[in-house]
Amino acid sequence: MNQLHTPNASRNQEARRLSFMGSVSPAVEDGLGRGAIPRMARIGVVVAVTAGVLLSAGPAVAAPGPDAEDKQPKPPAGMSRVGGVKLGRPGIQVNLTPGVPALPKQVTGRSWVVADAESGQILAANNAHWRLAPASTMKMLFADTLLPRFPRTQSYQVKPGALANLGAGSSLVGIKEKQSYTVHDLWLGVFLRSGNDAVHVLSQMNGGIAKTVKEMNARADELQALDTHVVSPDGYDEPGQVSSAYDLTLIARSGLQKADFREYAATPRANFPGEAKKGKKREAFEIQNTNKLLTGDFDMPAYQGIAGVKNGSTTHAGQTFTGVAERNGRVLLVTVMNPLVKESHAVYREAGRLLDWGFTAAGKVKPVGELVAPKSAEPGGGESGGNTVTGGIGEVEGNGGTGQIAGTTGEGERARAAGGSGAGGAGTALAVAGGALALLVGGVLLVNRRWPLPDLVRRRRPPQG
Numbered sequence: 001m002n003q004l005h006t007p008n009a010s011r012n013q014e015a016r017r018l019s020f021m022g023s024v025s026p027a028v029e030d031g032l033g034r035g036a037i038p039r040m041a042r043i044g045v046v047v048a049v050t051a052g053v054l055l056s057a058g059p060a061v062a063a064p065g066p067d068a069e070d071k072q073p074k075p076p077a078g079m080s081r082v083g084g085v086k087l088g089r090p091g092i093q094v095n096l097t098p099g100v101p102a103l104p105k106q107v108t109g110r111s112w113v114v115a116d117a118e119s120g121q122i123l124a125a126n127n128a129h130w131r132l133a134p135a136s137t138m139k140m141l142f143a144d145t146l147l148p149r150f151p152r153t154q155s156y157q158v159k160p161g162a163l164a165n166l167g168a169g170s171s172l173v174g175i176k177e178k179q180s181y182t183v184h185d186l187w188l189g190v191f192l193r194s195g196n197d198a199v200h201v202l203s204q205m206n207g208g209i210a211k212t213v214k215e216m217n218a219r220a221d222e223l224q225a226l227d228t229h230v231v232s233p234d235g236y237d238e239p240g241q242v243s244s245a246y247d248l249t250l251i252a253r254s255g256l257q258k259a260d261f262r263e264y265a266a267t268p269r270a271n272f273p274g275e276a277k278k279g280k281k282r283e284a285f286e287i288q289n290t291n292k293l294l295t296g297d298f299d300m301p302a303y304q305g306i307a308g309v310k311n312g313s314t315t316h317a318g319q320t321f322t323g324v325a326e327r328n329g330r331v332l333l334v335t336v337m338n339p340l341v342k343e344s345h346a347v348y349r350e351a352g353r354l355l356d357w358g359f360t361a362a363g364k365v366k367p368v369g370e371l372v373a374p375k376s377a378e379p380g381g382g383e384s385g386g387n388t389v390t391g392g393i394g395e396v397e398g399n400g401g402t403g404q405i406a407g408t409t410g411e412g413e414r415a416r417a418a419g420g421s422g423a424g425g426a427g428t429a430l431a432v433a434g435g436a437l438a439l440l441v442g443g444v445l446l447v448n449r450r451w452p453l454p455d456l457v458r459r460r461r462p463p464q465g
Helices: 066-070 135-149 183-192 196-205 209-223 245-255 259-265 346-361 410-417
Strands: 111-116 121-126 155-157 180-182 269-273 284-288 306-314 318-327 330-337 439-441 444-446
Touching: 111 245, 111 346, 121 245, 121 346, 135 183, 135 196, 135 209, 135 245, 135 259, 135 306, 135 318, 155 183, 180 183, 183 196, 183 259, 183 269, 183 284, 196 209, 209 245, 245 306, 245 318, 245 330, 259 306, 306 346, 318 346, 330 346
Parallel strands: none
Antiparallel strands: 111 121, 111 330, 155 180, 269 284, 306 318, 318 330, 439 444
């Protein structure tokens, strides 16, 4: 297995990110602007976008020369075919028929995926199933697995030794032993500051690191994220810890079905409890999201329409990022792993360029694959003939409003993962479009074909007057 080694990078670079800067995105005409970044009381409001507002491309950066490319690890000749045969091939996969815009030139990520979040169609990909170090994007799987376990108002006192095994150079939110935090505080630490300390405390609440890792691997298997193997729940570099651009996109799509996941992923900044001292009021300090497409930075604007999801950076992973954004009613997911150029905020700039392309190409380009459904959403995978939604995630595809689930068998997907032949399954991870469209009949959840990213992610017009 090939992984990148970047000797000059810290083990977990989130700990050394630049200080927070407010959004420098230009205002959008016709009243649909981002405006000021909302505080916690208004975190659900993420602003409307138009197709004319694009991420600043930044300075032109030359791609690595032939000699540099020759020294880079190469993707396997044959990879998993989950989601479609083309996704198992090395190199860029895209159907550039007449009328489809060309892919952006300044994209050097060794692996990336652009997908429609609602239909599950993959519009283009590059080495989609290459197993690489994921860095803190692994925290998306951690959150998707553990978020339903604990009420957000539950308080927990950190036990001595809970932070003893943090890796050197870990990104931290600033948790102290023998101090109490709510579950809500801890998840803010995970999503905003990529805090490995918050991950370890939540893992301790869950019964320990080993149990949490086992459950994360089981969750990855249920999602058919078969390129993913978890060794450390925080994404810290460990031998054998891998994922892929395809899997990270699949995991993000699953996580975004959860309201809390969407909220935390879209939170630009929040207050976090400081250390409690005897006889003094406990103070709080502000933490900022390290996702620069969400917050912007001094040399780049926030991406109009962005609503999360998670970034990461370690020695072996380089920079990694999965994001979700909406423009003109279309919602896209993008994952970029390990850009090869030394450009400021390279992973964000490349993700933005791919999103720009995706919004322009969507509806014109023929997909090269799809994001598959979880095993429980396949025919026969649930208790009521495969129609039961498990884990609170309505990831099933309706068929004409009948409640029947379209998809391929688990054996077919596993065969493709092993390199077998055949196209990707037709089942896509879809959910309830709204309470008015979901019917509970005899304990069976009937769904339509629309996968929702509700109000937190959907753009809203700002109040008038």
